[in-house]
């Protein structure tokens with residue numbers, strides 16, 4: 506199922522997003538986030554008719570990756586290509602960041618050369634420094650120690666496609682809630698009006714700081730947040746169930762300990778039997794099959810993980826277009842309605 510193609514009148518406030526950073530979606534109002542989701546839906550519908558929509562002809566995106574990526578790298582690069590621009594991938598050892606050039610100098614120099622920066626950094630503090638010193642928009646492509654807002658906004662877009670609404674839904678995050686994805690899903694969904702149930706052992710539960718932010722979102726949106734150690738209770742009330750990989754680059758002894766404490770939170774057939782009929786399963790991927798999720802769930806009929814992966818490109822195209830902006834109304838009639846919304 507796909508959402509209706511929005512008309513420009515339904516895309517308010519996009520012009521005001523030009524030049525802003527996407528450090529966190531919590532810097533954006535609910536209305537601004539919904540406009541980005543509307544734009545993503547319009548771009549996805551347009552993509553089905555014609556993949557190349559050169560709104561950003563001649564524009565460049567620098568992509569800094571301190572850690573590996575499949576989805577983030579490919580979706581941003583393909584997205585920029587489809588928008589008529591260019592993306593360059595900058596990995597450790599290829600630029601001076603982390604070597605003898607400071608983060609601030611790197612940010613200032615890159616800002617003179619490209620139109621936007623997307624960065625995946627090990628530490629949130631590094632991204633914060635890039636944001637502080639860059640003079641072009643900086644997009645958070647995951648900070649390992651805090652959040653992943655382009656993924657959680659994509660998840661909201663995917664839920665809208667499948668469920669038709671975000672308001673009034675209940676989502677459960679099961680397992681490693683302390684992960685950057687647990688943080689981002691909890692913050693994005695509560696801001697957009699979906700209630701969250703976070704099921705984890707105490708040592709892997711969200712931090713008090715993240716909980717306070719999510720509760721502030723709930724106070725604004727009318728959503729609710731609950732924390733539990735009971736995965737069955739969480740799944741039983743959920744329209745959408747999320748999980749995330751239990752580890753990434755940890756040593757073997759840490760993996761064994763995580764496996765021991767998280768095993769009761771594996772999303773498997775036995776747990777799914779307690780779920781609501783029609784519930785969806787989401788995972789940002791990469792998945793560690795047989796650990797946080799079984800093949801039967803990941804590949805089963807409730808799983809929407811491939812839509813979720815594809816939608817990274819559509820949401821990020823909307824984000825790039827809104828943050829970089831356009832100079833004048835496109836001559837191409839296919840692009841004029843979206844162009845008008847960006848210039849309004």
Ligand code: CP
Nearest residue numbers: 574575576577789790
């Ligand atoms: N979900 C996600 O960010 O995937 P990558 O690590 O492959 O970019």
